[in-house]
Amino acid sequence: MFEHAGQRYFIVDSHVHMWSAGPDNWVKGQETYAKGWIECFHAYQSLGPEETHWPIEKFMSYTHEDFVHDVFEEGGVDVAIFQSTYLEEWYTNGFNTAAQNHALVEKYPDRLIVNGRWDPRDGDAGLRRLEEDAKRYDLKGVKLYTAEWNAGSRGYSLADGMCTPFFEKCKELGIRNIHVHKGPTIWPLDKDAFDVRDVDIAATTHPELNFIVEHVGLPRIEDFCFMATQEPNVYAGLSVVIGGLMHARPRFFAKVMGELLFWVGEDKMLFGSDYGIWEPRWQIEGFLKWDYPGEEYSDYPRLSDATKRKILGLNAARLYDIKVPDGMGIPEAGRREGAELVETADA
Amino acid sequence: MSAPATTARATGRVRRPPVRRPAPARDAADVGLRARVLAALAAVRDPELDEPITDLRFVSAIEVGEAGEVTVRLRLPTPQCAPNFAFLMGADARRAVARVRGVRRVIVRLEDHYTGEEINRALRGSAGFSEAFPGETDDDDLETLRAIFTRKALIARQATVCERMLADGWSEETVLGARVRALPDLPEARRALMLRAELGLPTDGDSPAFVEPGGQPAGAPGLRRWLRGARLVRLSLEANGGICRDLLRARHGPAADLEEAGR
Numbered sequence: 141m142f143e144h145a146g147q148r149y150f151i152v153d154s155h156v157h158m159w160s161a162g163p164d165n166w167v168k169g170q171e172t173y174a175k176g177w178i179e180c181f182h183a184y185q186s187l188g189p190e191e192t193h194w195p196i197e198k199f200m201s202y203t204h205e206d207f208v209h210d211v212f213e214e215g216g217v218d219v220a221i222f223q224s225t226y227l228e229e230w231y232t233n234g235f236n237t238a239a240q241n242h243a244l245v246e247k248y249p250d251r252l253i254v255n256g257r258w259d260p261r262d263g264d265a266g267l268r269r270l271e272e273d274a275k276r277y278d279l280k281g282v283k284l285y286t287a288e289w290n291a292g293s294r295g296y297s298l299a300d301g302m303c304t305p306f307f308e309k310c311k312e313l314g315i316r317n318i319h320v321h322k323g324p325t326i327w328p329l330d331k332d333a334f335d336v337r338d339v340d341i342a343a344t345t346h347p348e349l350n351f352i353v354e355h356v357g358l359p360r361i362e363d364f365c366f367m368a369t370q371e372p373n374v375y376a377g378l379s380v381v382i383g384g385l386m387h388a389r390p391r392f393f394a395k396v397m398g399e400l401l402f403w404v405g406e407d408k409m410l411f412g413s414d415y416g417i418w419e420p421r422w423q424i425e426g427f428l429k430w431d432y433p434g435e436e437y438s439d440y441p442r443l444s445d446a447t448k449r450k451i452l453g454l455n456a457a458r459l460y461d462i463k464v465p466d467g468m469g470i471p472e473a474g475r476r477e478g479a480e481l482v483e484t485a486d487a
Numbered sequence: 488m489s490a491p492a493t494t495a496r497a498t499g500r501v502r503r504p505p506v507r508r509p510a511p512a513r514d515a516a517d518v519g520l521r522a523r524v525l526a527a528l529a530a531v532r533d534p535e536l537d538e539p540i541t542d543l544r545f546v547s548a549i550e551v552g553e554a555g556e557v558t559v560r561l562r563l564p565t566p567q568c569a570p571n572f573a574f575l576m577g578a579d580a581r582r583a584v585a586r587v588r589g590v591r592r593v594i595v596r597l598e599d600h601y602t603g604e605e606i607n608r609a610l611r612g613s614a615g616f617s618e619a620f621p622g623e624t625d626d627d628d629l630e631t632l633r634a635i636f637t638r639k640a641l642i643a644r645q646a647t648v649c650e651r652m653l654a655d656g657w658s659e660e661t662v663l664g665a666r667v668r669a670l671p672d673l674p675e676a677r678r679a680l681m682l683r684a685e686l687g688l689p690t691d692g693d694s695p696a697f698v699e700p701g702g703q704p705a706g707a708p709g710l711r712r713w714l715r716g717a718r719l720v721r722l723s724l725e726a727n728g729g730i731c732r733d734l735l736r737a738r739h740g741p742a743a744d745l746e747e748a749g750r
Contacts, residue, residue: 176566176601183565183737187730359535359727362639362719389729395722403719 155412281317398440
């Protein structure tokens with residue numbers, strides 16, 4: 141839990157990684173890509189406050205101890221959710237696989253959740269793997285990369301019929317949360333990897349599932365907002381929004397937050413630090429202190445204490461059935477205020 | 488965004504980086520050609536952001552040879568930046584420089600990019616994007632993608648013009664009914680008309696001042712509502728541009744004098 145201004149906050153960090161990206165894990169012949177990828181991530185870290193920057197050596201190969209210190213001890217995060225990323229063509233043992241992440245979950249089973257993956261192009265073998273993973277890791281969610289290449293295919297759409305058995309399998313296995321990476325990507329050629337229309341179609345077709353659009357579709361925030369405002373089961377994943385803008389571009393951050401609160405609403409926004417790109421502490425602290433930096437933002441919805449509680453933890457707790465300790469929820473007044481904001485967004 | 492998009496193409500004026508002194512000795516013809524090449528590059532835009540590649544610091548060097556051979560080096564904020572847009576900017580840069588008086592041969596090189604080899608090969612010849620990545624893409628898709636962002640840029644520029652007119656005292660009704668000839672003399676207004684022309688939409692004085700990307704008069708749901716959506720489109724472009732600038736600075740350091748004009 142995070143203490144700020146005499147208040148205690150329940151924190152769910154919905155987007156963390158435990159990756160291995162050092163030279164010992166680079167695939168022979170693919171070193172340029174493996175190195176380039178992690179250096180690119182490292183450049184993102186520079187968008188946070190200087191005192192939180194790491195040397196590249198630590199950034200490539202941080203340890204379980206670093207994670208526990210930065211996320212739990214310093215960050216005050218109660219529960220964190222691993223979003224797995226494979227990249228096995230560049231990293232011998234994978235970049236950040238469910239298996240890697242699970243090694244840490246075993247040490248902190250009450251505080252860590254690992255999400256799996258599927259790829260409709262893997263067909264029946266993919267369905268079997270999903271079943272096995274669901275059992276092994278007790279999956280409640282998956283992270284999908286629609287722009288990923290696979291056996292000659294340059295990406296897929298969630299609206300493709302071949303996704304249907306996977307969505308059905310998710311329902312059967314109790315996997316309710318579908319995180320979709322719609323943001324900066326490494327595989328786009330002609331595929332418009334940022335296009336979010338497929339999420340719209342999938343969310344309408346599968347109202348039992350929740351669709352969390354990671355990085356809010358950057359650089360296509362507007363398409364995401366126009367869609368999310370119409371779909372009750374589409375959520376905004378704030379990783380990169382807080383980490384990449386709050387410190388580096390505070391005025392854009394204010395506008396992006398204002399727009400998300402207006403179009404998406406405070407009940408459908410999820411904090412994610414994207415650790416190890418950025419440590420959670422400065423993001424949580426900064427967001428708790430944050431308000432619009434001036435009068436020019438007056439036509440955006442206001443943030444209350446309840447707004448921040450929802451975004452920092454309660455919304456994700458609801459999606460993942462995480463028990464919120466007594467006294468850490470939202471007082472009645474805050475709840476009413478939230479409902480008004482959602483109405484504004486729908487108006 | 489640190490600076491509004493320049494209007495080099497619209498006004499004929501070119502924003503030049505400050506001149507570093509002492510400059511290496513060059514003869515006058517060489518300096519003149521370099522300046523013309525830089526002016527041409529300042530009219531090439533990142534299709535996704537609708538900003539000049541020179542403002543974005545994507546041009547890292549211009550080398551001018553004695554016989555009018557020009558080499559332009561481009562760099563992007565990350566090695567993983569989308570190859571499709573990288574190719575579009577490289578091809579646009581090449582085309583723009585080839586038209587400059589005194590240029591006999593142009594080489595555009597994209598540096599430090601994970602598909603740089605493929606893209607540079609395509610940029611050397613007359614090959615399109617599809618030939619750079621055989622069997623993986625086709626050029627029609629690329630132009631479709633460009634058009635998506637041309638439409639977004641139009642919406643974004645119109646938002647700025649509309650805000651300015653409202654601030655200048657226009658009523659919502661008069662803004663909605665305005666014609667092109669009534670548009671204020673703003674860089675964004677000129678840019679919006681250029682984008683309309685690129686999309687094949689009318690730009691004559693009698694056509695509506697504000698249009699949807701499909702050509703219909705804008706503001707059917709009411710001006711305020713239309714403006715709310717248009718501002719969001721602008722914010723998306725600007726926030727993305729901000730991240731690009733920050734990542735480029737992280738990779739290449741703060742701007743050095745004249746880096747865009749070559750070393």
